Amino acid sequence: MFSFTRTSFELTNKPFLKKSYTIEAINTFLQGELIGTTTNLIKGPEQLKAAQENHITFIGSSKYLKQWETSKASAAIINDNLTVETGDNRALIKVKNADLAMAKVLELFNPAPPVFDTQIHPTAVIHETATLGKDCKIGAHCYIGKDVQLGDGVVLYPNVCVFDETTIGNHTTVWSGTVIRERCIIGSHCIFHTNVSIGADGFGYRPSDDGRGLVKIPQIGHVIIGHYVEIGANSCVDRAKFSATIIGDGCKIDNLVQIAHNSVMGRFCIMAGHSGLAGSVTLGDGVIIGGSASIKDHTTIHSGATIGAGSGVVGDVEAGKTVLGYPAQDARDMLKQWVVMRKLAKQQS
Structure with missing residues (x-):
């Protein structure tokens, strides 16, 4: 059975040690x-308990202020509306939004991506009619069609x-x-x-x-994905039956998400893991x-709406x-129902 130790953690996270x-x-x-202030060099970010x-x-x-008292971290980024003592050889950086500030710090320590020894690997298969822009990198065993x-x-x-006939814009990975x-x-x-x-x-x-079988309906459309879209591992975006399945600019899609044919997502929508859109669903901006x-x-689902985890949406x-x-249904109404059901369950027990 594998036994995890801090030493094994440090050995497998050497990229963090290259920056301080x-x-x-x-x-x-x-x-x-x-x-x-602290005299310790900062070699990486970490959650409070593990730091x-x-x-x-x-x-x-x-709610996390108590954890700072027992944390071994030398420094913390903290919201400017919170107050806590620094302690010996420890420092605080007060900012408006600690989450966004930590995102910047993570960029500082972000290890370099995998290295390409050659811009285009010799095992890649690239059709003679394909067009590649400047500074493209094509890894081993890739296929690029007509x-x-x-x-x-x-x-x-x-x-x-x-x-074939797919177009990919600049600086997409x-x-x-x-x-x-x-x-x-x-x-x-x-x-x-x-x-x-x-x-x-x-x-x-x-x-x-x-009545003895199923007839497959041809799906002759395509997919259009805007700029600055991120799609997580093992997610699927299906082509349209006709016209296009569309994902708007800036959408962020988690792992294991299903987006079915002819669905249309507006700009800057977020879909968390294991969620799914059936066919011809329309999302406004910021859903x-x-x-x-x-x-x-x-x-x-109109602009700015939020769908709670595990919910099943059957209407607009x-x-x-x-x-x-x-x-x-409306989140407040649903929470009230859950409270009533809990009280009834207690009365019957």
Whole structure:
């Protein structure tokens, strides 16, 4: 049985040890308010409970202040509306938003991506009609089909397939195992993580006339993905039956998410893991869908709405509204129902 030790952790995280900063340098980078100081060099960020003396941590809520007292971290990034003592040889950096500040610190310590020894690996198969922009990197065993167009700085890690007549915009990164089917249109600065499927057939079947089988409905559309879209590992975006399945600019999609044929997502939507859109769902701008939520076909969720985790949406949702439950309804009403049901259960027990 594997026994985890801190030594094994440190050995497998050597990239963090290659960078170190003084607390003053980090504060200059964040433009925060430095309270106290530490002589320890900061070699990486870490959560409060696991942090050691060369770590910086963050506190974004008052409920974590107690953990600072027992944490071994030398420094913490903290919301400026919170108050806590620094302690001996420890420092605080006060900022408006600790979560966003920590994101910047993570960038400081972010290890370099995998190295390409050659810009285009000799085992890659690239059709003679394909067009590659400047500084593209194509990994081992990639396939690029007929009339594909790659913009400048596109990175395809090993074992990526891009099929015929697909267009990918500048500086998009596609990780190993991803398959982008024919005629897809992909924007710039996108990130597709491992084993993403884009443009596979939508799920379309009807019972045959004789009732003895199922007839497959051809899916002749395609997929359009905007700029700055990120799609997590093992997620699927199906091609449309006709026209296009569309994902708007800036959408962020978690792992194991299903987006069915002819669905349309507005800008800056978020979908958490295991959630899914059935066919022809429309999302406005800024919609948030919690983990494991499912949305019925031909449903419209208007801009700014939030769907709670595990919810089942069977009808349209108004702009800015938060819904919860199965079937989903106004979150406040659903919470009241749960309170009543809990009281009834206690009375009967």
